[in-house]
Amino acid sequence: MTKSTALVIAAIATFIAVFQPQAASAASGTMKVIGQANPPIGHYEFCKTYRSECVRTNGDRGAVALTEDKWRTLLDVNYTVNTAIQPMTDQEIYGVEEKWAYPTTVGDCEDFVLLKRKMLMQKGFDASALLITVVLQPNGEGHAVLTVRTDRGDFILDNMRNKVMLWADTEYTYLKRQSNEDPGRWVKLQDGRTIAVGSVSQ
16 A cells, blocks of 8 residues: 555545544634733744735634545645655754744744645635644643634644644643734633643743
């Protein structure tokens, strides 16, 4: 079995699992927003360079209707970027602690997110459903992932795995993400699976 065939089979199997009746509903699979948050400094600087990508346009256009075609697109974009870009820190690439930019061959976690978001928008996904999200890993280190809001819940595209998962099924603690109403603003998240996550604002 070729690698591409295996990926197709895995995609179909996962899609079937997601769409079974016992799968999480949009209500239970959606993150809870509890207030405003400061944007990461990297995103603030990114918006100064790419102003058009951080300007409010049509507001919140709602969650994506997760069809089989859209599910395949999520998996394809996640896998394509994960395999095309080599993970490297901003210090290694630019010689600075934090810099958000579109990657070409190498990138930090937030660079993966930026590219995936851009590619999905080019494939017809609305910006209000594609939200850059800051999380904590189990070891306490910060990390960035892409949240995709769908009618089946909030799914996570992550450069650390090719599998696309519901946010609640990951091992991360969710801190904040872009506002679905304004890409230049950020909101604080309450991770109901953990204690006092809401107290962490940065």
